[in-house]
Amino acid sequence: MERFTNETIDTLSLPKFEETVLSPLNINYKKIIYFNLGLTFLILATIIGVVLYFIEESRAYVIPAILAYVVLLLFSIAVNLISFRNRGFAFRDHDVIYKSGAIVLETTIIPYNRVQHVTLHEGFISRKLGLATIEIFTAGGINSDIKVPGVEKEHAEKIKQLLIGKILKQNTINE
Amino acid sequence: MNNDFSNPQRQSLIGVLIMFADTLQSAIRALFPILIVWIIKIDQMNKIYLTIGILAVFVLVAVIAYLKYINFTFYLDEENEEFVIKRGIINKSRLGIPLDKIQQVNINQSFLQKIIGVHALEVDTAGTAQKEVTIKAITHDLAQSLKSRLLEGIKTTSDNSKVETESYDTVAKHAFIQISLLSLFKTGITSNYVRSFGILLAFFITMFQYIEDFIKYAEIEDDPLDNYLRTDVILKFIMFIILAIMAMVIVVNLGRTILKFFNFRITKQNDSLLLSHGLLNTKNTIIKPEKVQIVTVGRNYFQKKLDVLDIKIRQASSQEANNQDNKKTAIEIPGCNTAEKDMLLKFLLHEIPQEGIVLKPNIRKILMQSIKFLIIPLGAYFLLANYAFTELKEYMLFLPVYILFISLVMYFGFRNSRLFVNNEFIIKQGGAWDVDKDYIAPHKIHAISVHQYFWHKGLDIGILNLYTAGGKISFGLADYTTLKQFVNYWLYQVETTNKNWM
Numbered sequence: 001m002e003r004f005t006n007e008t009i010d011t012l013s014l015p016k017f018e019e020t021v022l023s024p025l026n027i028n029y030k031k032i033i034y035f036n037l038g039l040t041f042l043i044l045a046t047i048i049g050v051v052l053y054f055i056e057e058s059r060a061y062v063i064p065a066i067l068a069y070v071v072l073l074l075f076s077i078a079v080n081l082i083s084f085r086n087r088g089f090a091f092r093d094h095d096v097i098y099k100s101g102a103i104v105l106e107t108t109i110i111p112y113n114r115v116q117h118v119t120l121h122e123g124f125i126s127r128k129l130g131l132a133t134i135e136i137f138t139a140g141g142i143n144s145d146i147k148v149p150g151v152e153k154e155h156a157e158k159i160k161q162l163l164i165g166k167i168l169k170q171n172t173i174n175e
Numbered sequence: 176m177n178n179d180f181s182n183p184q185r186q187s188l189i190g191v192l193i194m195f196a197d198t199l200q201s202a203i204r205a206l207f208p209i210l211i212v213w214i215i216k217i218d219q220m221n222k223i224y225l226t227i228g229i230l231a232v233f234v235l236v237a238v239i240a241y242l243k244y245i246n247f248t249f250y251l252d253e254e255n256e257e258f259v260i261k262r263g264i265i266n267k268s269r270l271g272i273p274l275d276k277i278q279q280v281n282i283n284q285s286f287l288q289k290i291i292g293v294h295a296l297e298v299d300t301a302g303t304a305q306k307e308v309t310i311k312a313i314t315h316d317l318a319q320s321l322k323s324r325l326l327e328g329i330k331t332t333s334d335n336s337k338v339e340t341e342s343y344d345t346v347a348k349h350a351f352i353q354i355s356l357l358s359l360f361k362t363g364i365t366s367n368y369v370r371s372f373g374i375l376l377a378f379f380i381t382m383f384q385y386i387e388d389f390i391k392y393a394e395i396e397d398d399p400l401d402n403y404l405r406t407d408v409i410l411k412f413i414m415f416i417i418l419a420i421m422a423m424v425i426v427v428n429l430g431r432t433i434l435k436f437f438n439f440r441i442t443k444q445n446d447s448l449l450l451s452h453g454l455l456n457t458k459n460t461i462i463k464p465e466k467v468q469i470v471t472v473g474r475n476y477f478q479k480k481l482d483v484l485d486i487k488i489r490q491a492s493s494q495e496a497n498n499q500d501n502k503k504t505a506i507e508i509p510g511c512n513t514a515e516k517d518m519l520l521k522f523l524l525h526e527i528p529q530e531g532i533v534l535k536p537n538i539r540k541i542l543m544q545s546i547k548f549l550i551i552p553l554g555a556y557f558l559l560a561n562y563a564f565t566e567l568k569e570y571m572l573f574l575p576v577y578i579l580f581i582s583l584v585m586y587f588g589f590r591n592s593r594l595f596v597n598n599e600f601i602i603k604q605g606g607a608w609d610v611d612k613d614y615i616a617p618h619k620i621h622a623i624s625v626h627q628y629f630w631h632k633g634l635d636i637g638i639l640n641l642y643t644a645g646g647k648i649s650f651g652l653a654d655y656t657t658l659k660q661f662v663n664y665w666l667y668q669v670e671t672t673n674k675n676w677m
Contacts, residue, residue, distance in 0.1 A: 014664060014666075014667050016659070016663055017659070017666065094670040101626065103628065104628055106625070106626035107625050109624070109662070109666060110621070111666060114620070138622050138642065139491065139644040139677075140620075140622045140644060140647075141642055141644075141647065143642065143647065144622035144624070144647075
């Protein structure tokens with residue numbers, strides 16, 4: 001009886017996910033990006049320094065090493081900034097949209113009636129900044145899960161409640 | 176026939192042998208690196224110590240197997256309506272399965288079990304949280320009566336009509352589909368060329384290198400191979416090797432197919448399918464249509480001429496969802512003909528899917544693949560061959576073969592790549608030699624993602640991923656606007672459907 005038989009549906013009049021206005025991540029999340037970058041490159045610099053100090057033959061390559069390091073650093077900063085600017089999320093009536101990426105721009109959409117569970121977690125720095133990460137899981141495998149970082153704690157709690165409400169509502173409809 | 180399962184009982188005494196084989200197998204697996212070293216250094220080792228060592232391992236394994244056997248008991252707790260299994264030598268564990276949680280009970284038989292005349296009983300429970308339970312060695316009669324007793328339990332506790340208590344001997348008499356030996360033969364000689372070829376080629380190359388190493392190691396001054404290896408001889412030799420490999424590919428595939436799928440029977444049990452097959456190991460599998468996520472129908476040029484095709488069914492499981500394109504865990508039905516395929520599709524998907532609107536990939540797909548499989552690997556090869564390892568130049572002869580092979584695969588892959596969309600189904604076709612069609616119903620979709628490289632933005636092309644509980648389906652590069660339209664439509668379908676994905 002619930003067979004879908006509407007043959008001539010006008011696909012152009014359907015709501016368009018690509019036209020949804022996405023909310024950007026909290027600006028404070030940039031600090032976390034910088035912190036992570038800084039930490040990674042500090043460790044890398046330490047390793048290079050140790051190698052140069054202890055292995056004498058490696059000193060001939062000191063200039064290429066520094067050059068590569070700087071190029072990698074600039075590239076990482078650029079990619080991370082572009083990726084920050086590109087990220088955005090939206091919670092529509094029936095699904096959640098998350099957009100991310102720098103070189104590859106990816107948009108993932110999960111309908112609420114396919115959400116398995118939702119988690120909220122805060123890292124050490126994000127707790128200091130009052131931010132949280134929302135993770136939305138489906139049964140479609142780890143690659144299909146959405147992870148929205150850099151959402152204000154209060155906002156994130158509300159989103160989580162909203163999602164849980166939606167999941168519960170869906171379950172009662174199905175039963 | 177002993178029908179009283181309320182007292183804890185052990186497996187058949189002869190089951191110790193199965194335990195022994197299992198324990199030995201895991202011991203060998205765990206000690207594999209040490210074993211390799213032993214085998215290599217076998218000449219230098221003290222034979223007495225070696226024998227003692229091996230004997231000690233055997234005795235230890237035997238003792239462990241016996242203790243495992245002694246400590247493994249199962250019984251039916253009538254009061255709590257539970258099937259209980261107790262096991263463990265040092266860490267004892269008690270596993271209770273409520274009878275109404277039992278989905279299916281399968282009786283399987285491996286080669287060893289066939290020899291000593293016992294069966295394995297597998298209890299399949301609902302949900303992924305609990306691991307399935309296997310009793311490894313019980314007699315056929317006991318297995319049958321336990322099976323019917325376990326499934327009976329469900330009937331009394333809930334009116335689950337899915338359950339079939341009929342013994343599978345009687346069911347087997349009216350098979351839904353039976354794959355004949357001829358069909359298996361056809362499948363065997365026409366499938367898995369590429370994979371088997373790769374494995375055998377690797378084998379031959381290793382053998383060849385081993386022989387060369389051996390000659391060097393034996394310190395023979397004149398390498399006899401070098402003297403023989405003139406161009407004409409090399410060509411003849413390569414031709415011979417390739418022909419030999421091809422012949423072996425066919426023989427190996429034929430053997431493998433018949434061994435694995437001999438006497439393939441599909442039986443309909445109310446609303447699920449029971450598959451049973453195997454020459455040495457008999458395997459039973461249950462398929463429930465509502466758990467099926469992706470159905471793949473594949474065939475190559477030869478199979479088309481012979482009217483055989485392979486069906487692969489992916490059911491919902493966290494394992495499948497995560498290993499993406501890997502179809503290893505899929506349930507395979509080989510050697511169906513068109514009529515049987517239609518029957519199966521009708522049963523699994525409730526109708527035979529029609530091809531709807533066609534979407535073709537963009538020509539850029541070939542360009543992208545050429546960069547990935549031709550330009551980058553060849554560039555790396557020339558760079559390395561010129562500046563670092565000049566001995567790589569010896570393999571220059573293989574380059575045209577590689578380029579030809581990759582180009583053909585890319586061309587046919589592109590030509591066969593299609594996405595068909597209609598109201599009820601999404602059909603993705605792909606593959607260069609083996610042309611596979613993946614069928615999914617939109618309501619089985621869990622998440623959709625589209626992605627685009629930034630330099631493809633102006634061209635308006637992108638890639639689509641559909642995630643189901645049975646794995647991922649990818650299509651692209653294709654027209655991004657059309658893909659987005661489809662996405663909106665599928666979202667609409669998923670969000671308005673009452674159908675469950677499982």
